[in-house]
Amino acid sequence: MNHKIIIIGSTGGIGQALFETMSSDNDVSDIIGVAHSKNADFLIDYYDEQSIFNLAQSLREIEFKPTVIIVATGYLSDSINRPETQISQFSQERAHENYTLNMIGPSLIAKHLLPLMPRNKDIYFGILSAKVGSISDNKLGGWHSYRASKAALNMMIKNLSIEWKRKNPLSRIIGLHPGTVDTKLSKPFQRNVRPEKLFTPERAAKQILDVLLQCPAEHSGSLLSWDGSIITP
Numbered sequence: 001m002n003h004k005i006i007i008i009g010s011t012g013g014i015g016q017a018l019f020e021t022m023s024s025d026n027d028v029s030d031i032i033g034v035a036h037s038k039n040a041d042f043l044i045d046y047y048d049e050q051s052i053f054n055l056a057q058s059l060r061e062i063e064f065k066p067t068v069i070i071v072a073t074g075y076l077s078d079s080i081n082r083p084e085t086q087i088s089q090f091s092q093e094r095a096h097e098n099y100t101l102n103m104i105g106p107s108l109i110a111k112h113l114l115p116l117m118p119r120n121k122d123i124y125f126g127i128l129s130a131k132v133g134s135i136s137d138n139k140l141g142g143w144h145s146y147r148a149s150k151a152a153l154n155m156m157i158k159n160l161s162i163e164w165k166r167k168n169p170l171s172r173i174i175g176l177h178p179g180t181v182d183t184k185l186s187k188p189f190q191r192n193v194r195p196e197k198l199f200t201p202e203r204a205a206k207q208i209l210d211v212l213l214q215c216p217a218e219h220s221g222s223l224l225s226w227d228g229s230i231i232t233p
């Protein structure tokens, strides 16, 4: 297929596995890694739109027209801010961080990089989201800012898919739920996860790529799980 690929977040847990898997794939002609704080071909920061504009300009200058973009960034918690279990723990700072890293940042990537993708052939724009962003699937509550930011991301993915189908009917703009993957993001929350349900980043990367690259155009706008099933919003 000779894909030209961009991985946003190529040094994260899942992003690095995606980058390494695609780098050794015969169907890939070019791959570019974009990261936040570590070594990569380009650096960006979701708090700085100019850095994403600059990325797009640099790609235009080298005439890089990606056919696959995967946004593998995201945020759940850090050593100070744990996910909320009650509304009393909700704060502007925590919500702002979740929205910036889970919804606004990937939307800025779409704003600046979708226009670089070809208009006349199959294109794949996958964003790592999460099943906990499904409103109908929410039985446990909690994790207010993370859930809400992923639900907002899922809405943005649907909106983008409608907008882009008018420009390219062969576009797939897809949310991807990777399952529970053994990375920095999930480490503090793995205690109750059965070992067979905790995927290595390498396995998760292969599953995500299969789902994204086999997705029919009519499923654009969906949130797809690692096994290919559609998650109800």
Ligand SMILES: NC(=O)c1ccc[n+]([C@@H]2O[C@H](COP(=O)([O-])OP(=O)(O)OC[C@H]3O[C@@H](n4cnc5c(N)ncnc54)[C@H](OP(=O)(O)O)[C@@H]3O)[C@@H](O)[C@H]2O)c1
Pocket (backbone or CB within 6 Å): 009, 010, 011, 012, 013, 014, 015, 035, 036, 037, 038, 044, 045, 046, 047, 072, 073, 074, 075, 101, 105, 128, 129, 130, 131, 177, 178, 179, 180, 181, 182, 183, 184, 185, 186
């Ligand atoms: N792991 C799981 O079990 C799981 C489950 C469901 C959904 N997901 C989703 O999968 C995605 C990837 O998760 P992961 O487990 O691979 O997480 P991770 O290892 O923590 O990686 C997070 C990525 O986000 C990047 N990032 C952080 N701040 C940024 C900023 N200001 N600007 C741009 N990029 C920034 C990080 O870059 P730096 O390291 O350079 O800061 C890193 O590449 C997330 O969207 C997550 O919600 C994961």
